[in-house]
Amino acid sequence: MASIKPDGISDRERALGAMKDRRDGKTWAEVADTWGYQDKSTACRAVRRVLERVEGETADDYREVIAARYEALWAKSWEAISAAESKGQLVGKSQLVASARGVLDSLAKLQGLQASTKSEVTVVTRTAIDSEIEALLGKAGIRPGDETTDTQEK
Structure with missing residues (x-):
């Protein structure tokens, strides 16, 4: 151009x-x-x-228009899914559902509604594991060091 x-x-x-x-x-x-x-x-x-x-109203106006377009696209997608379902057309329905979901994802992103993922990391030290094993052995009536198997006794 x-x-x-x-x-x-x-x-x-x-x-x-x-x-x-x-x-x-x-x-x-x-x-x-x-x-x-x-x-x-x-x-x-x-x-x-x-x-x-x-950070003013122009950007907000633009977002509102885009949101309205996404909502109209969602409505059309839902109509297509409903029409396919009522006619018993299973072929293509999954593509319509994927398309509709994409519209909703885009709308959520536009509106800042995507949930951020939170990860928690737990560090377990070797001594913590050993203490837990000893506690479990104690509940079973086995003292540490007494763990013999049936094959060792015979």
């Missing part, structure tokens, strides 16, 4: 304009052409950078 940057605007203003156009439903190619980006991936990166910096 041989686009030319609009004169008299800063890179930030250009990125904000690109973000608003994308929010309003333009394709990345249209956004790139309108705002003078080299290609659609450059426009996408500019919008992503401005979203990371903007």
Whole structure:
């Protein structure tokens, strides 16, 4: 795309304009052409950078629009799953379910609802294991050092 940057605007203003156009439903190619980006991936990166910096209502508006799009996509996915189920079509149903789940995952990510995973590490020392074994042997009436097997006694 041989686009030319609009004169008299800063890179930030250009990125904000690109973000608003994308929010309003333009394709990345249209956004790139309108705002003078080299290609659609450059426009996408500019919008992503401005979203990371903007803590105002423009970014919130964009998130709301994207959330509404995800919700509409979810509704269509659910309709397709229900239609396939009512017709007894099992082939393709798993793909529809996977697609619907992907929509929900994306929506959760957009809204910051993904649960962070927590890992707990427990370190058990050799002496702690030995103490536990001795306690178990004591409950069984065996003193440490007296552990003989039947084959050793015979």
